[in-house]
Amino acid sequence: GDSVTQMEGPVTLSEEAFLTINCTYTATGYPSLFWYVQYPGEGLQLLLKATKADDKGSNKGFEATYRKETTSFHLEKGSVQVSDSAVYFCALPNSGGYQKVTFGTGTKLQVIP
Amino acid sequence: DAGVIQSPRHEVTEMGQEVTLRCKPISGHNSLFWYRQTMMRGLELLIYFNNNVPIDDSGMPEDRFSAKMPNASFSTLKIQPSEPRDSAVYFCASTTTGGHSPLHFGNGTRLTVT
Numbered sequence: 681g682d683s684v685t686q687m688e689g690p691v692t693l694s695e696e697a698f699l700t701i702n703c704t705y706t707a708t709g710y711p712s713l714f715w716y717v718q719y720p721g722e723g724l725q726l727l728l729k730a731t732k733a734d735d736k737g738s739n740k741g742f743e744a745t746y747r748k749e750t751t752s753f754h755l756e757k758g759s760v761q762v763s764d765s766a767v768y769f770c771a772l773p774n775s776g777g778y779q780k781v782t783f784g785t786g787t788k789l790q791v792i793p
Numbered sequence: 794d795a796g797v798i799q800s801p802r803h804e805v806t807e808m809g810q811e812v813t814l815r816c817k818p819i820s821g822h823n824s825l826f827w828y829r830q831t832m833m834r835g836l837e838l839l840i841y842f843n844n845n846v847p848i849d850d851s852g853m854p855e856d857r858f859s860a861k862m863p864n865a866s867f868s869t870l871k872i873q874p875s876e877p878r879d880s881a882v883y884f885c886a887s888t889t890t891g892g893h894s895p896l897h898f899g900n901g902t903r904l905t906v907t
C-alpha cells in the first residue's frame with residue numbers, strides 16, 4: 681500500500697542555517713505530493729505541493745522537488761528563521777481516491793536565535 | 794473564507810461522560826475527515842465522509858466512537874463513554890474530491906478525560 685517515510689526529529693538549527701527534511705514514498709502510479717506544516721496550537725496547513733515528476737513546489741522560501749527516480753520529495757530551505765519552528769509532515773493522497781491522505785510521522789523543527 | 798471551524802477548542806471531562814465534538818467544513822467542500830493526534834501514535838485518520846456519506850470508518854478505535862454528517866455543513870464526532878486514553882487533539886479537515894486539492898484543517902479540539 682501507499683506509504684510515506686520521513687526523517688526522525690527533532691531537528692534543532694540555528695537561525696539562518698540550511699534545512700533539509702528527507703521524505704520518501706511508496707505509491708501506485710504518480711500521485712501528487714504535499715508538505716504540510718503545523719504551528720503550535722494549530723491544525724496542519726498546506727506548505728507546498730507538486731503534482732507530477734520533476735515539479736518543484738515552493739512557498740515561504742521552502743522548496744521540494746518531486747523525484748520519481750528516487751521516490752523522494754525532500755523539503756529544503758536555505759536560511760531558516762525562528763518563526764519556522766513547527767512540525768512538518770510529508771503526505772501523499774492514496775490511489776483509492778476521495779482525497780484520503782497518507783501522512784508521514786512528522787518532523788519537529790526548532791530554530792534557535 | 795472562515796476556514797474549517799471546530800468547537801469547542803478545549804474540552805475537559807470526567808471518565809464515563811459523553812463528549813461531542815463539532816465541525817463546520819469549508820463551504821463547497823464535499824469530503825470531510827476526522828483525525829486524532831497524540832504524541833504516541835501521531836496523526837490517525839478516524840473516519841471520512843464524501844457527500845455526507847461515511848466512506849471508511851476503519852480507523853474508529855472502538856464502538857464508543859461514532860460520527861455523523863447530517864448535512865454538507867456540519868459533522869459531529871461523539872465518544873460515549875469517554876476514557877482517559879481518549880485524551881488527544883481531534884482535528885476535522887475538508888476538501889474537494891478530484892484533482893490535487895489539499896486538505897484544509899481546523900484548529901482542533903483538545904480533549905482531556907480525567
